[in-house]
Amino acid sequence: MTIEIRNISKSYGDNKILQNIDLKIESGELVALLGPSGSGKTTLLRVIAGIEQADEGSGPVLFDDVDVSDVDLGKRRIGFVFQHYALFKHMNVFENIAFGLRAKPRRERPGEAQIREKVQTLLDLIQLGNMAQRYPSQLSGGQRQRVALARALAVEPRVLLLDEPFGALDATVRRELRRWLRRLHDTIHVTTIFVTHDQEEALEVSDRVAVMNAGRIEQYAPPQEVYEKPASPFVFKFLGNYNLFHGRGQSGDGAALVRPHDIVIHRDRDSAGPDARLGLVSHIGFGGPVVKVELETEDKTHVDVEVTTPTFNDLALKRGETVWFALRTQQEYEYDFVI
Numbered sequence: 001m002t003i004e005i006r007n008i009s010k011s012y013g014d015n016k017i018l019q020n021i022d023l024k025i026e027s028g029e030l031v032a033l034l035g036p037s038g039s040g041k042t043t044l045l046r047v048i049a050g051i052e053q054a055d056e057g058s059g060p061v062l063f064d065d066v067d068v069s070d071v072d073l074g075k076r077r078i079g080f081v082f083q084h085y086a087l088f089k090h091m092n093v094f095e096n097i098a099f100g101l102r103a104k105p106r107r108e109r110p111g112e113a114q115i116r117e118k119v120q121t122l123l124d125l126i127q128l129g130n131m132a133q134r135y136p137s138q139l140s141g142g143q144r145q146r147v148a149l150a151r152a153l154a155v156e157p158r159v160l161l162l163d164e165p166f167g168a169l170d171a172t173v174r175r176e177l178r179r180w181l182r183r184l185h186d187t188i189h190v191t192t193i194f195v196t197h198d199q200e201e202a203l204e205v206s207d208r209v210a211v212m213n214a215g216r217i218e219q220y221a222p223p224q225e226v227y228e229k230p231a232s233p234f235v236f237k238f239l240g241n242y243n244l245f246h247g248r249g250q251s252g253d254g255a256a257l258v259r260p261h262d263i264v265i266h267r268d269r270d271s272a273g274p275d276a277r278l279g280l281v282s283h284i285g286f287g288g289p290v291v292k293v294e295l296e297t298e299d300k301t302h303v304d305v306e307v308t309t310p311t312f313n314d315l316a317l318k319r320g321e322t323v324w325f326a327l328r329t330q331q332e333y334e335y336d337f338v339i
């Protein structure tokens with residue numbers, strides 16, 4: 001199902017939380033709403049769900065081109081998963097997943113055999129086939145979130161809304177679950193909106209990312225485009241570490257933002273190119289496939305550089321040495337815009 005919202009604004013008192021938001025999500029897409037805390041992600045999700053009413057004068061929320069503004073929440077067929085597990089503690093996994101099916105009006109309620117079959121299929125889908133009889137307290141956080149997802153899917157929602165579903169889990173489990181979610185989505189193709197403040201999570205999981213800042217969408221594009229062609233300094237800065245260089249714009253008074261891995265270190269001036277600058281190696285941080293090298297320029301600016309471990313070994317850098325560095329790519333912006 002497609003979701004389209006047009007010109008949505010939302011205020012609480014004098015606080016404008018969402019400002020004239022337009023967004024179109026294609027059928028079967030997984031879209032991430034990415035932004036810092038307070039940028040309005042959850043509010044936007046709640047407006048789409050119909051839990052929250054947009055301000056007067058806002059445009060419609062359309063599901064498959066039909067205005068759902070006046071459709072009851074219960075009839076919109078939305079599956080929800082929130083950050084904090086909302087499983088029923090006194091029900092086992094099986095009963096939790098079956099809950100929505102059993103709660104249907106008698107006319108629509110499937111028979112007991114059908115419920116069993118459906119729950120089993122969902123248990124297999126979330127790879128917890130052998131845990132049907134366990135209670136939520138006997139599951140890990142990641143397993144509980146998978147059950148919450150299966151419970152949301154049981155009633156065959158037309159849309160899945162996930163609000164920081166992995167937010168309360170540790171980094172390793174989060175990484176595992178986001179890969180799992182991507183595979184699950186590739187299997188079931190239900191139109192999904194995923195709220196997160198984690199850049200890596202948004203880029204890895206989604207088909208398209210809507211980057212939010214102070215109640216507006218700054219960019220809406222596939223992950224690669226958002227990363228490689230950030231529409232604004234905000235997007236560039238939010239998506240990863242960066243260095244800020246002053247006065248390097250073509251007009252002379254610009255600023256350039258450069259990722260640490262887009263800086264190349266050279267031992268000799270000739271190979272470094274005409275724009276290379278000198279830097280003193282002030283710190284070396286090891287760990288994993290990338291080495292973090294901190295340089296200090298003649299004007300005492302710190303420059304963060306990331307090189308792969310093999311490159312680092314080839315360069316054989318030592319703290320206290322002076323090297324040349326050059327920018328591989330840079331994003332130039334008007335100065336006032338960046339600061």
Ligand SMILES: Nc1ncnc2c1ncn2[C@@H]1O[C@H](COP(=O)(O)OP(=O)(O)OP(=O)(O)O)[C@@H](O)[C@H]1O
Pocket residue numbers: 012017035036037038039040041042043044197
């Ligand atoms: N019911 C409410 N009444 C007043 N202000 C609210 C209400 N709900 C949210 N806000 C405010 O709206 C702003 C956006 O909140 P929202 O939860 O949408 O942000 P978010 O991007 O999801 O942030 P987070 O990642 O921290 O959850 C915040 O400043 C918040 O304090």
